[in-house]
Amino acid sequence: DSGVTQTPKHLITATGQRVTLRCSPRSGDLSVYWYQQSLDQGLQFLIQYYNGEERAKGNILERFSAQQFPDLHSELNLSSLELGDSALYFCASSVEADRGTEAFFGQGTRLTVV
Amino acid sequence: DQQVKQNSPSLSVQEGRISILNCDYTNSMFDYFLWYKKYPAEGPTFLISISSIKDKNEDGRFTVFLNKSAKHLSLHIVPSQPGDSAVYFCAASFYGSSNTGKLIFGQGTTLQVKP
Numbered sequence: 001d002s003g004v005t006q007t008p009k010h011l012i013t014a015t016g017q018r019v020t021l022r023c024s025p026r027s028g029d030l031s032v033y034w035y036q037q038s039l040d041q042g043l044q045f046l047i048q049y050y051n052g053e054e055r056a057k058g059n060i061l062e063r064f065s066a067q068q069f070p071d072l073h074s075e076l077n078l079s080s081l082e083l084g085d086s087a088l089y090f091c092a093s094s095v096e097a098d099r100g101t102e103a104f105f106g107q108g109t110r111l112t113v114v
Numbered sequence: 115d116q117q118v119k120q121n122s123p124s125l126s127v128q129e130g131r132i133s134i135l136n137c138d139y140t141n142s143m144f145d146y147f148l149w150y151k152k153y154p155a156e157g158p159t160f161l162i163s164i165s166s167i168k169d170k171n172e173d174g175r176f177t178v179f180l181n182k183s184a185k186h187l188s189l190h191i192v193p194s195q196p197g198d199s200a201v202y203f204c205a206a207s208f209y210g211s212s213n214t215g216k217l218i219f220g221q222g223t224t225l226q227v228k229p
Contacts, residue, residue, distance in 0.1 A: 002157060031215060042118070042203060042219035043158070056214035090157055098215050102148060105157030 003027065006091050006106035014114055018079040021109045025072055025093030031055070032074040033103055034066055037088040049074055050097035081113045117141045118206050120220035128228050133191040135223050137204030140185065144206040148217065149178060149189050152201045161202075162189070194227045201225075 003026035013019055025032050030051045035043040045058035049068035060066075063081075068074045078085060088110050092103035119138045127133045137147075145166040150158035164171040164178045164187070171178050177190045191198055201224050205217040 002159070004157070033216065035217075035219075040221070042120075042221040043205075043217075045216045045218065048214055048216055056216050058216065092157075094215055096215065102160040102163060103215065103217065104160070105150075107155070107157045 002104040002106065004091060004093050004104050004106035006089075006109050008109060009107065010110050010112075012112045012114060013081060015081055015083060017081050017113075018077065019081065019111065021076040021078070021089055021091075021111075023074045023076070023091030023093075023106060025074070025091075026104055029093035029095050029104070030072065031094045031097045031103075032068055032072070033092040033094075034060075034074070034076050035090045035092065035105075037090065037108075038084075039087075043090060046076070048097070055097050078111070083113050086111055086113045116221075117144075118204055118218050118220040120202075120204055120223045122223050123221070124224040124226070126226045126228060127194050129196055130193045133189075133194045133198065133225055133227065135189040135191075135202050135204075135225065137187050137189075137220055138185060139187075139206050141206070141208065141218075142185070143208040144218075146207045147178070147180060147187050148205045148207075149176075150203040150205060150219075151198075152203060152222070158203055191225075194225075196227050196229050199225055199227050 005024040034046040046060040048056040094103040148163040149161040152158045204220040
């Protein structure tokens with residue numbers, strides 16, 4: 001158990017809909033990362049928050065947004081969903097925000113868009 | 115643009131033998147490298163890391179080698195055990211103008227260790 005909790009574990013929704021994925025980081029971790037893993041692909045970095053503020057952005061679509069709340073949990077909002085958004089979405093957390101820190105990953109949310 | 119590449123999608127070895135997983139990178143600004151292991155239905159788990167100031171780091175059965183001139187790193191598992199069967203991801207990070215710990219991942223190599 002990494003200590004990172006993601007909910008829900010599975011989500012099936014229709015095209016055009018909006019969903020929210022939730023992540024609770026490990027106790028004491030200030031940094032939260034979101035990654036997307038599509039079929040047979042590596043993990044693609046989406047966005048990072050550190051202590052409530054956006055720290056880095058990857059190739060995150062404009063239809064996607066995220067935030068980190070004062071209690072440090074984070075949510076990833078995906079809207080106007082398309083079939084191609086079907087993927088595993090991982091949240092990770094680390095104590096610090098910078099390089100060289102090993103991030104701990106949650107079990108992921110498997111999103112299926114039908 | 116795939117900055118971190120794992121060119122072997124899969125690898126099969128016999129229990130007790132050595133497993134060697136390879137990873138190449140293109141961005142010379144990367145200065146910290148990590149290996150993660152992933153079992154089905156679980157998130158990636160950190161395995162071992164290496165800074166660019168080193169060429170080797172060892173942790174039990176796991177050793178990572180870094181060849182900066184070739185922009186290549188490898189993970190050696192000796193001896194391999196059936197429980198090592200998983201997907202192994204190579205990842206890299208760098209100190210850019212913004213202080214971030216984001217990781218750039220390879221596509222992964224599926225290791226199967228046969229009893």
